[in-house]
Amino acid sequence: MSLGALRPSPLVEQATEHLRDQITGGEWPVGTKLPGETSLAKSLGVGRSTVREALRALAGAGLVQARQGSGVFVIATKPKEDWSAQLRRAAITDVYEVRLLVEVEAAQLAAQRRTEEDVTALNEALARRRAAADAGDAEFVAADIALHRTVVDAAHNPVLTGLFAEFVPVLERRLLDLVELLGLRSDDANHGDAGHADLVDAVVRGDAGAAGRALGDELRGTLALLHTL
The missing domain is CATH 1.10.10.10 (Winged helix-like DNA-binding domain superfamily/Winged helix DNA-binding domain)
Structure with a gap:
């Protein structure tokens, strides 16, 4: 042939x-x-x-x-679905469960490994998230994800950084839908500010336990809301 x-x-x-x-x-x-x-x-x-x-x-x-x-x-006539494709099809609750596993550990590592440059980047990311409260939902969601990315980057683990990068396109789309669907910013344009401030503070202070709890509480809170839909 x-x-x-x-x-x-x-x-x-x-x-x-x-x-x-x-x-x-x-x-x-x-x-x-x-x-x-x-x-x-x-x-x-x-x-x-x-x-x-x-x-x-x-x-x-x-x-x-x-x-x-x-x-x-x-051994098969159909290729395996790659990770990115699986994420695009995944339920948002499944995505958040994996985020818990990845980001809580990343936050704890960030608290142990952050540099002065990371501290500056974290404070700037928090400030940009607060400034985005006066903007539209898309800008606010982008600033929120950017803060989370900065925390993951501060862990200085390229595998974690790459894994989180895979989540970003899915998170941007799904979080925007979530904010609009639940009207999360209707009463508080800077929804979740206190929890994110606690997260940044814990990482900056080098308190791994507090950093993990702050991020875990935030993600579990959102996951609980998702389960009500």
Whole structure:
């Protein structure tokens, strides 16, 4: 079976796409052993190293699995849904439960690791959140998320920072809906200011326990509201 020669660049992406199409299109059902690297390379008109990288990408997508001494086998005909896609479809209550796990720990680490630059950034983020109370809901939500991001950044853990960044697009959309739906700012334009001030104060003072409690109380309060909807 000829898969068709590829254009010069980018070879790995093209090879991956061609092989993925063969799998998702049903040419290679689940359980099928793929042709060897040499055979695939010849069919695609690329080198074995390109095929090897393409197979790694397909394995990462959950479509194939290499078995020692046996070859590479198809294990699924639909790629695994990536983390970003799962977040976009997730219920907001599920998102908040994960936020509790991630951000409370981040706040505690931030209290232990914050630098003078972090202290300045935290105070500025709190000031911007307060200033945004006079703006629209979208600006206020953006300032709120920015403060939370600053706390996570102060933990100085790139994995936590990257994980929180994945939440941001979902949070911006969902929080704006929540603020409007529940009318959270109708009586208090700077909703949640006291809790955020406590959070910043605890991180600045280096009180990890207080920082975790302040952030946990805020997120649990919102989660409780969500469960009433």
